[in-house]
Amino acid sequence: MKLKNLFVSLILASSPLIxxxxxxxxxxxxxxxxxxxxTGWMESGAWxxxxxxxxxxxxxxxxxxxxxxxxxxxxxxxxxxxxxxTDLLAIPAGKHPIEGTALVASxxxxxxxxxxxxxxxxxxxxxxxxxxxxxxxxxxxxDHETSTPNCEYRPDVIHYDxxxxxxxxxxxxxxxxxxxxxxxxxxxxxxxxxxxxxxRVIVVxxxxxx
Numbered sequence: 448m449k450l451k452n453l454f455v456s457l458i459l460a461s462s463p464l465i466x467x468x469x470x471x472x473x474x475x476x477x478x479x480x481x482x483x484x485x486t487g488w489m490e491s492g493a494w495x496x497x498x499x500x501x502x503x504x505x506x507x508x509x510x511x512x513x514x515x516x517x518x519x520x521x522x523x524x525x526x527x528x529x530x531x532x533t534d535l536l537a538i539p540a541g542k543h544p545i546e547g548t549a550l551v552a553s554x555x556x557x558x559x560x561x562x563x564x565x566x567x568x569x570x571x572x573x574x575x576x577x578x579x580x581x582x583x584x585x586x587x588x589x590d591h592e593t594s595t596p597n598c599e600y601r602p603d604v605i606h607y608d609x610x611x612x613x614x615x616x617x618x619x620x621x622x623x624x625x626x627x628x629x630x631x632x633x634x635x636x637x638x639x640x641x642x643x644x645x646x647r648v649i650v651v652x653x654x655x656x657x
Contacts, residue, residue: 545651585619
């Protein structure tokens, strides 16, 4: 029993779903058993629908991922199928409909920006799927306790004033994708520590289902 309790404690300590001393960065889940179930589901790859090019980044909220996939499997499956079957480096930049859905994949050839020129954002009706397939894109996730909205939703995006010292930063690699759910207040396309800031990013806005 003690070993089981230690295992659960380690899950809680490492999970992005749990508030830690340094802030709150995503939707909270206070059910360790559910966190464990959803983590196992994500690691099993039951969501992949053939997609093997990348894995969820460690920052992904596993409970949100599980719940949203379960509620909207058709869209998620179509997106992952399209990602696997498409040459993501050769496809032209621009908007590409994903067959059988209302989803659109935005293929963006872009450059990272200094943090002070990058805007925070979150969405309430859409989930941001972001996948840097070329170059290194740095993402920031901001703390809820020290951040304040500085505008209204227009129409499905809102921005925040935040404490940069409380933000968490992650560098992407082409084998990882990021998911930003409504309570993942984030910053994209932040300059990394290398001399190369050119990136190609695949962005898909998936419906958020209440």
